[in-house]
Amino acid sequence: MPTETDHAKGEETGAVTQASGAVGVLLPLALFQAYDYLVPDGMVLARGDFVTVPLGRRSVTGVVWGEGAGDVAPEKLKEVTALLDVPALPAISCDFIDWVAQYTMAPVGAVLRMAMSVPDALEPERNLKAWQIGDLAGAKLTAARQRVIDVLQSSPPLPPTELARLAAVSAGVVGEMGKAGLLTAVPLALKRPFGAPDADAAGPNLSAAQAKAAGELSTLMPGVTLIDGVTGSGKTEVYFEAIAATLRAGRQALVMVPEIALTPQWLKRFEARFGALPAQWHSELTGLERRLTWRSVLDGAAKVVVGARSALFLPYRHLGLIIVDEEHESAFKQEDGVIYQARDMAVVRGHLAKIPVVLASATPSLETIVNVETGRYRAAHLPDRHGGATLPAIDTIDLRVDKPARQSWIAPSLKAEIEQTLADGNQALLFLNRRGYAPLTLCRTCGHRLQCPRCTAWLVEHRFHQKLMCHHCGFDSPMPPSCPACQSEGSFAACGPGVERLAEEAAALFPDARRLVLTSDTVTGPAKAESLMRMVAEREVDLVIGTQIIAKGHNFPHLTLVGVVDADLGLHGGDLRAAERTYQLMSQVAGRAGRGEKPGRVYLQTYDPDRAVMEALKSGDRDSFLAAEADDRRQSGMPPFGRLAALILSSRDQAAVNAKAQELARNAPHRDGVTVLGPAPAPLALLRGRHRLRFLLKTRRDIAPQGILKTWLRGQKFPGDLRLQIDIDPYSFM
Ligand code: ADP
Ligand code: ZN
Ligand code: ZN
Secondary structure (H helix, E strand, O other): OOOHHHOOOOOOOOEOOOOOOEEEEEOOOOOOOOEEEEOOOOOOOEOOOEEEEEEOOEEEEEEEEEEOOOOOOHHHOOEOOEEOOOOOOOHHHHHHHHHHHHHHOOOHHHHHHHHOOOHHHHOOHHHOEEEEEOOOOOOOOOHHHHHHHHHHHOOOOEOHHHHHHHHOOOHHHHHHHHHOOOEEEEEOOOOOOOOOOOOOOOOOOOOHHHHHHHHHHHOOOOEEEEEEEOOOOOHHHHHHHHHHHHHHOOOEEEEEOOHHHOOHHHHHHHHHHHOOOOEEEOOOOOHHHHHHHHHHHHHOOOOEEEEOHHHHHOOOOOEEEEEEEOOOOHHHEEOOOOOEEHHHHHHHHHHHHOOEEEEEEOOOOHHHHHHHHOOOOEEEEEOOOHHHOOOOEEEEEEOOOOOOOOOOOOOHHHHHHHHHHHHOOOEEEEEOOOOOOEOEEEEOOOOOEOEOOOOOOEOEEEOOOOEEEOOOOOOEEOOOOEOOOOOOEOOEEEEOOOHHHHHHHHHHHOOOOOEEEEOOOOOOOHHHHHHHHHHHHOOOOOEEEEOHHHOOOOOOOOEEEEEEOOOOHHHOOOOOOHHHHHHHHHHHHHOOOOOOOOOOEEEEEEOOOOOHHHHHHHHOOHHHHHHHHHHHHHHHOOOOOEEEEEEEEEEOOHHHHHHHHHHHHHOOOOEOOEEEEEEEEEEEEEEOOEEEEEEEEEEEOOOOHHHHHHHHHOOOOOOOOOEEEEEEOOOOOO
16 A cells, blocks of 8 residues: 555646746656657746657657656757647646556556546547548459448447548548548537436435445545445445535545456446536447547546546546445456556545545455554445345355265255255356366366466366367367377367356256346346346346356345355465455355345355355454454555555566576565565466566565665666566466
């Protein structure tokens, strides 16, 4: 967790033209600093202004970042080309970008790029045109041009960038077709994909506990508040009231959710409460939707934004509230490009703007709980499920005693429970958080294991797609006809279960049940998810077999039994948060049962029922479990009681990685309160063909790893394709 002392001071806003006439312009590229440009006569620039500048032969849009650094002779500088006629990037956004870059040690230009993720949003609206098919009489079309026409044949007029992207051609091809009259321009129809939420539309009558929490949040006092409440206790209803208060204050609200939790159900509830849809920010928006949303956030017309972690970097004109729902979710950690923890950065963003931040969860992260205990965060508790629905009873099934048959994974007692549930006319869920048919395929003749050619990972058989797939790099191949090592035919054996294999077992055990398999292979998008989840909710299926895709948010009133096939799955490997995450995932899956009038039961199949996390799940004593986890981490100086930074060194050339790692190891910092572990081969020692070695830097809480790293890495060069990735506050240890 970043602390307030890490806080970089924002620069003053106002005109920044220096006596020399140079300004620093930050470009949305992987650059560690702004570049100097001269300001033409008569142009007045301030921090945050969007400008175009020449860069080599290109023209690039960037942001005025401050005074020029003065490190280049004025006669060598080029002039700013134009000041764009759009609102400036707000001062807090600029400060936030600086802060994130400094904390994550990423190039500040790369952070700016996240904030400027929609370049054409800066084009003047009057230039916004869409292309439709023009006069094709007698035209002979190249393959590229034909693709453009094909796209437009089944689409309304499209803006140039969108058209080029869909047809997989360059912008130049589209432009030339316009000049040749093959395409004609029409004004782009602009309809915003969101409405104007009304704070005073009627909400539900809140319970006493809900009303108390909502009342506190509605004061909009700056600082962080945790809403700690079991699944179904009304956390969403409560934070909706904080949104209402923010709207009344004339400010914008941001709701961050893990992408998979942004469901049509959630949007419907929002619409029911506020009479309009919020602006959405996620990976499936069209280019036009992104443009309109980005611009509306900048000019303040988008009042409520709901989105995945990248929504944090939108250019809010007047942000008044941030909510992070399911704050414990590891999906808030971005693992590539700029590596950051969006929940933690949301807290920073809130702090910079002096606005409230609300974290909501049924199973808060240890970091957050510790922040509540030390008084850094406030907490509101919602102990009960709304409407008196009871929480499901959780029990373990000891697989050492209650053994499944050979090559099967459902214990006899779980089978009996499912039979009873189905006989009673209720629904059951079998949960296995592993995609595909089998995690490992080996040759019975020679023992050869099918491995990804690019990663240290087994290939996973997916019968649904009839392929072998690598879950780390996306490599896939058909099942080879014979063993690549000994050429035996028909000798492959599937080892262990994936959800597809579990479905096969379920079909054999419960042939009369209407079954549905829910995994990311079958749930291919939001529309499909909606229709499949509705089938479950409306009782068109009896037995659901699924991965964690079913664990989020969905409400199944007739589901009364959950069987977790392998509760130990997440506990292997050296992950600091393995037990904590298992607790969170198991609670979340358990929360699917008994949400209606009928009480639910949950069975966790495990080889280690006496483990603390299993005991805690059975007793429901989350707080004692977290206290014990916290003690462990305090004793070992692990986060949040100490700080971690991971360094991942990689190259296609194994010798180069080893040599560089040795060099870094020789220069490793030695001082009190700082430990360097490694270099050690990463668990994924090979990823996408790159050899990987890891260092782990561990510091006392009062020592910032960034400063240590800066000194350590000063002057280090990474030639060839050697790459060094810095991961501050790592969540993945792969
Ligand atoms: P959580 O976010 O804690 O899981 P939700 O806010 O989703 O809980 O509430 C669970 C269910 O209970 C939802 O269907 C919600 O509409 C309903 N609910 C919660 N509080 C109330 C209330 N005060 N009045 C009516 N329905 C409520
Ligand atoms: Zn073989
Ligand atoms: Zn791979």
